[in-house]
Amino acid sequence: MSKVLILGGKGRIGRSVAQDLVSHTDAEIIITGRTAKNELLQHNLDKSIKLLMLDLDDLEELRKTIKGCDLVVHCAGPFHYRDGRVLKICIEEGVNYIDVSDHRSFFQKVIQYREEAQKAGITAILNTGVFPGISNSMVREGVEQLDQADTIHLSYTVAGSGGAGITVMRTTFLGLREAFDAWIDGKWQKVLPYTKRETVEFPKPYGKTGVYWFDVPETYTFAESFKVKNVITKFGSIPDFYNHLTWITAHVFPTAWIESHAGIEFFSKVSYNMTAVTDKFTGIGVAMRAEIRGEKQGKAATYYSTMVHENTAFSAGCGTGSVAQFLLEGKLNQPGIYPVEQVLTTDLFKAAMENRGIEIQKKLVYN
CATH class of the missing domain: 3.30.360.10 (Dihydrodipicolinate Reductase; domain 2)
Incomplete structure (x- = not known):
């Protein structure tokens, strides 16, 4: 069974990602938060989801937690304040990575690790969500x-x-x-x-x-x-x-x-x-x-x-959850660091949206 770690998983986006993964994969899901208070039941999350208290500033504990996982999903924003330490540890430990980052400054901080990710054979996909x-x-x-x-x-x-x-x-x-x-x-x-x-x-x-x-x-x-x-x-x-x-x-x-x-x-x-x-x-x-x-x-x-x-929030969970699903299934095995549009094919995207009931209207007009 695959093991997925969702950092910031107690937040609304993180919970939505966790629920999507429960619905579409058989992975073991671990979510983290800065407190030990168990809020899973009040949010109607699946009882199989495990809760772990984790401070991202505790690098030793962060590394121990990431080690042995198959995928890390970084949902702990705002990403203006993040420095890329999570992705760097994932590269060093050989763990695939995705995130819901939403600012160019974070992209510019972590893209410097692209060659390291390729050499480590890990796939890192940025900017997933809605x-x-x-x-x-x-x-x-x-x-x-x-x-x-x-x-x-x-x-x-x-x-x-x-x-x-x-x-x-x-x-x-x-x-x-x-x-x-x-x-x-x-x-x-x-x-x-x-x-x-x-x-x-x-x-x-x-x-x-x-x-x-x-x-x-x-x-x-x-x-x-x-x-x-x-x-x-x-x-x-x-x-x-x-x-x-x-x-x-x-x-x-x-x-x-x-x-x-x-x-x-x-x-x-x-x-x-x-x-x-x-x-x-x-x-x-x-x-x-x-x-x-x-x-x-x-x-x-x-x-x-x-x-x-x-x-x-549910839509963001679908976007990130579908990318995580395809990574776990081996359909997005492309070592390196990419924004989502560079690695997720249109065929996979359409299949994910159809499976999650998200309808996208399209039309082509000649001017």
Whole structure:
């Protein structure tokens, strides 16, 4: 029986990954948290899941825990603060690795270990989940449908908290700190987060809502994965007034407020408390829209794909769980370090989504 260790497994994303693995594999699942309090029953998780208290700063205990596992799933964010120690230990111990990292800074920290991972024969897959994760595979499928892709425009919106806990709030506010590099007109150009609002039509029940430039790993990795001229990644919230509040936070409040740890915690807790109220009306779902522009059969064409699900955290569990499943089954044996879109084939992605009941709508339009 395979043994899977989920770091940060007591969080909402980690629990969703654990439940997906229980449903789709026969692996032994161990989840970790910073406390020994057993919260599995109150969250209706499978009784076969084991709970372990672990502090990621205790390197000796971390190494002992990783040793002997077949796969480590890193769900302990925010990844802005992570330094790659977990992946490095996995390489040294010969253990496959995946994560739900959601910021380019983490990708840039760990990609330096790519050659070491190849030599060790381990497969490490980054940016799994829903966005990044499922979104990346939607884009890969779209690019493959065209003879030549020119522009990737990827938009996301989340209703309320998304059911994903306060860590996601922290990630959002951490993403407002500074300008980032975006791939525009075939070169890297500075873009300010939460600028250039667009109104995007998402599937029902969300419809039209605003989205803004946001720094996600895809903004960076797509430029390498797909030879395109433009990569646009935009994010928004439902209800729309959250977008305006976030814009004010990014552009009106003093910069020091969102550059300090105390400021990030304050905004995250206030926002999370607000969504505790609005979640009752908006739900906790996610919607994504990928628009790939280019050419097919000598004509200008655009490929659209959309996905909507009522629970963001559950969707993230499906995205990460499916990658873990395929790794355990030996279907993703590709030593090295990769963002998910470089290693997960479209055929495997489609099979995973079908098995988990996640429907993705697609259409090709000639312009």
